[in-house]
Amino acid sequence: MKLGEMNWPDIRDLDKERLVAVYPIASFEQHGLHLPLLTDTIQLDAMVESMDGKIGDRIVCLPTQWLGYSFHHMRFGGSLTARSQTHIRMLVETVDGLIGAGFDKVLVINGHGGNSADLRVALQELKETHAETSVYGASWWGVAAPALDSIREAGPNGSGHAGETETSMMLTLRPDLVQTDRLHPDGGRPPSVYAGRVEHFCRIDEHSSRGNFGDPTVATADKGQRMLDATVNCLVEIVDDILGERL
Numbered sequence: 001m002k003l004g005e006m007n008w009p010d011i012r013d014l015d016k017e018r019l020v021a022v023y024p025i026a027s028f029e030q031h032g033l034h035l036p037l038l039t040d041t042i043q044l045d046a047m048v049e050s051m052d053g054k055i056g057d058r059i060v061c062l063p064t065q066w067l068g069y070s071f072h073h074m075r076f077g078g079s080l081t082a083r084s085q086t087h088i089r090m091l092v093e094t095v096d097g098l099i100g101a102g103f104d105k106v107l108v109i110n111g112h113g114g115n116s117a118d119l120r121v122a123l124q125e126l127k128e129t130h131a132e133t134s135v136y137g138a139s140w141w142g143v144a145a146p147a148l149d150s151i152r153e154a155g156p157n158g159s160g161h162a163g164e165t166e167t168s169m170m171l172t173l174r175p176d177l178v179q180t181d182r183l184h185p186d187g188g189r190p191p192s193v194y195a196g197r198v199e200h201f202c203r204i205d206e207h208s209s210r211g212n213f214g215d216p217t218v219a220t221a222d223k224g225q226r227m228l229d230a231t232v233n234c235l236v237e238i239v240d241d242i243l244g245e246r247l
């Protein structure tokens with residue numbers, strides 16, 4: 001079900017015990033030379049649409065929030081960002097509204113790496129103000145990581161930002177928006193054993209001249225479809241684990 005297509009008496013009368021409210025959050029930022037600014041939003045729209053087709057009786061979905069936290073992309077023109085404080089307020093106050101309408105199980109699905117830190121803070125704040133409510137956050141590439149790893153061919157560093165994964169998904173969803181004559185690997189660094197264990201917030205342009213990380217040259221629409229299917233399957237399982245009180 002889509003919350004925005006319902007009216008308030010219908011929403012009031014829903015059996016909310018059996019429902020998870022789904023709030024997709026994405027972004028509006030550059031994706032290298034070859035993918036559009038709205039990439040994260042297009043991907044998340046498609047995932048949530050597919051979830052709604054499979055388990056529309058168990059979820060109530062919001063439209064995808066397209067403005068996210070993208071400060072690190074701003075030197076590539078056209079990118080838009082909310083400041084962290086604004087972004088956290090948007091997340092908290094949107095979920096506040098859902099809880100106020102009676103939804104006590106909320107799943108925020110994140111489609112943009114830059115949103116992750118704000119989402120963690122928002123979840124903390126929501127627990128402080130709604131102690132009895134369960135609000136979950138799930139970044140799609142994280143929850144589907146084992147499945148995505150098995151499909152990817154460019155290795156762990158091939159995915160990144162606008163790399164193999166995102167380019168494959170966009171070749172599936174909106175091939176008309178993929179500039180296939182401009183695919184270049186970028187953003188690679190010599191490996192450190194501490195990569196992933198040291199916190200470092202950097203601007204994208206410090207490591208990538210084109211704005212992408214990873215290798216989009218090995219992307220295909222076929223892999224994109226398999227990646228989307230695998231990701232949606234994980235998200236559906238998460239909804240069922242929330243409803244089954246396993247999460």
Ligand SMILES: [Zn+2]
Nearest residue numbers: 039040162166
């Ligand atoms: Zn992206």
